[in-house]
Amino acid sequence: MGIKVLKAGLLTTIQDAGRYGYRKDGIIIGGAMDVKAYQLSNLLVGNTEREAGIECTLMGPALLFEEEQLIAITGGDLSAELDGVAIPMWRPVRVAKGAVLSFGQARSGCRTYLAVQGGLDLPKVLDSYSTYLRAGFGGWEGRALKTGDLIPFKSAAPVVPSDFNWSLSTKMHQESKDDIIRVIKGPEFELFQEKSIAAVFTEKFRISKEADRMGYRLEGSKLKLRKKEEMLSSAVSFGTVQVTAEGSPIILMADHQTTGGYPRILQVITADLGKLAQFQTGAHLSFELITLAQAQALLITREQELKQLRQTLTFKYPVHA
Amino acid sequence: MAKKTNPDDFKCYPLGDAAIVIQLGNQISPLINGRVRAVCAYLDEYSFEGFIEYVPAFTTVTIYYEPWIINYNKLLPLLQELASEVLEQQEVPAGTLLEIPVLYGGEWGPDLDFVASHNKMTAAEVIALHTAPDYLVYMIGFAPGFPYLGGMNELISAPRKDNPRSKIPAGSVGIAGQQTGIYPIETPGGWQIIGRSPINLFDLNSAVPALLKAGDRVRFSAISETEFKKIRRGRNGN
Numbered sequence: 278m279g280i281k282v283l284k285a286g287l288l289t290t291i292q293d294a295g296r297y298g299y300r301k302d303g304i305i306i307g308g309a310m311d312v313k314a315y316q317l318s319n320l321l322v323g324n325t326e327r328e329a330g331i332e333c334t335l336m337g338p339a340l341l342f343e344e345e346q347l348i349a350i351t352g353g354d355l356s357a358e359l360d361g362v363a364i365p366m367w368r369p370v371r372v373a374k375g376a377v378l379s380f381g382q383a384r385s386g387c388r389t390y391l392a393v394q395g396g397l398d399l400p401k402v403l404d405s406y407s408t409y410l411r412a413g414f415g416g417w418e419g420r421a422l423k424t425g426d427l428i429p430f431k432s433a434a435p436v437v438p439s440d441f442n443w444s445l446s447t448k449m450h451q452e453s454k455d456d457i458i459r460v461i462k463g464p465e466f467e468l469f470q471e472k473s474i475a476a477v478f479t480e481k482f483r484i485s486k487e488a489d490r491m492g493y494r495l496e497g498s499k500l501k502l503r504k505k506e507e508m509l510s511s512a513v514s515f516g517t518v519q520v521t522a523e524g525s526p527i528i529l530m531a532d533h534q535t536t537g538g539y540p541r542i543l544q545v546i547t548a549d550l551g552k553l554a555q556f557q558t559g560a561h562l563s564f565e566l567i568t569l570a571q572a573q574a575l576l577i578t579r580e581q582e583l584k585q586l587r588q589t590l591t592f593k594y595p596v597h598a
Numbered sequence: 599m600a601k602k603t604n605p606d607d608f609k610c611y612p613l614g615d616a617a618i619v620i621q622l623g624n625q626i627s628p629l630i631n632g633r634v635r636a637v638c639a640y641l642d643e644y645s646f647e648g649f650i651e652y653v654p655a656f657t658t659v660t661i662y663y664e665p666w667i668i669n670y671n672k673l674l675p676l677l678q679e680l681a682s683e684v685l686e687q688q689e690v691p692a693g694t695l696l697e698i699p700v701l702y703g704g705e706w707g708p709d710l711d712f713v714a715s716h717n718k719m720t721a722a723e724v725i726a727l728h729t730a731p732d733y734l735v736y737m738i739g740f741a742p743g744f745p746y747l748g749g750m751n752e753l754i755s756a757p758r759k760d761n762p763r764s765k766i767p768a769g770s771v772g773i774a775g776q777q778t779g780i781y782p783i784e785t786p787g788g789w790q791i792i793g794r795s796p797i798n799l800f801d802l803n804s805a806v807p808a809l810l811k812a813g814d815r816v817r818f819s820a821i822s823e824t825e826f827k828k829i830r831r832g833r834n835g836n
Binding site: 297298299300301302303304402403411412413414461463464509510511512513514516517534535536541544545546547548569570572573576577580 | 652654
């Protein structure tokens with residue numbers, strides 16, 4: 278018994294925090310685009326943050342629950358409804374047997390995460406639940422969900438927290454509403470013309486139609502190298518901003534290839550990747566330069582907050598803990 | 599060979615807030631590949647708290663780490679020490695030599711004749727030149743298990759196709775410019791396909807899913823259709 282897919286949505290995939298340990302073999306990390314939202318959805322229903330979850334993109338799916346469940350919806354607001362009635366996000370929600378979870382307009386953001394208590398009963402492939410679309414493995418049969426799929430639950434009969442009248446503090450998940458994405462310098466930063474470096478921090482860039490889980494191509498000022506240089510392929514990372522030969526920046530996202538050969542002008546800080554994952558096609562963004570030490574300090578704070586939340590939730594879900 | 603290392607030989611720099619790059623030179627060469635592998639071998643043996651994984655490339659080893667466990671400033675001297683130790687030793691771990699059987703031409707290698715005519719030689723001559731050298735696997739990237747090979751004879755180089763094929767079967771052996779390589783999984787691609795190997799370069803059911811790793815050497819050998827099918831059958835029987 279589990280979830281029956283009545284309508285697939287635009288791109289609905291099974292994800293987790295990513296597939297680690299195989300990058301040297303050319304195997305991508307993948308995983309949730311907004312890792313923090315994904316982790317929080319799991320914690321809210323009493324799971325560890327590593328259970329398989331469902332990532333819905335822009336136009337969400339319609340999902341029939343064949344069994345009673347406790348769910349949490351986090352990330353972008355795609356107007357989640359249970360049997361046609363709006364439901365709150367960022368908190369556990371009880372779903373009755375036979376109810377249909379559906380999504381409407383994207384009110385804010387781009388990607389929503391759905392966690393069910395106990396997780397989804399799927400095989401891990403190379404230690405991860407994430408769907409590797411291009412290679413066709415992981416997640417649910419290595420592909421996006423489609424109508425008729427039946428995703429089984431790991432455990433039946435949800436454990437409802439002792440007091441059911443709470444939700445996650447907005448402090449934990451609210452990103453600033455501005456269009457600023459913080460970056461540090463990339464390895465090839467100094468190879469760019471002064472004019473291009475000035476432009477990258479003063480002008481806005483628009484996320485083009487060529488934007489998917491692999492990367493966002495940006496439209497705006499063309500960025501030029503001081504002199505043409507032949508680059509040797511080297512490793513890249515989630516958030517690496519590469520510049521193509523014709524001068525367009527591309528921000529690498531969760532499904533990026535492990536190595537690349539374009540000059541890396543910037544690197545989006547890890548703490549802002551979730552915010553970036555929620556930008557829609559056509560949105561504008563501007564880059565703000567910070568230091569590596571600042572970027573790492575932000576991550577340390579986030580890790581502490583997550584640890585605290587984990588502890589708090591242990592009291593709410595004594596059975597699972 | 600001089601043991602002294604010049605400043606170009608070694609550099610560390612951040613790749614964002616969760617990765618550090620060790621650069622060990624600035625050109626594609628077996629010597630630098632040896633240094634890259636020596637660093638990887640060292641990391642296999644002695645990792646550190648907060649270490650996630652590493653990715654070797656032509657001249658770099660990129661190390662991914664957890665910044666809430668170890669920050670860049672603490673990591674940097676650690677890796678500088680590691681690299682200087684490795685560079686002093688100049689010891690290159692031996693890679694494995696793997697023979698990759700290939701059925702050249704026909705439906706398996708539809709562009710073999712093009713590569714031959716482009717270089718004004720016969721198909722048999724292309725095969726002879728392609729199977730002659732031991733190729734060095736410099737790095738794995740682009741797709742699961744896809745090897746960047748060095749050592750192809752320039753006489754058989756050929757331009758990429760004007761229109762990439764939407765599907766190239768797994769095991770396809772191709773040539774693009776002065777590179778040659780093997781597609782581990784079915785993917786779109788613009789390389790000139792000269793043959794196909796019945797061997798799995800990427801197998802999810804194997805304990806080590808990617809057959810090749812940086813530092814291995816590859817030798818292609820020409821096989822007949824009968825041998826191709828025999829290897830295929832054996833593979834599927836496993």
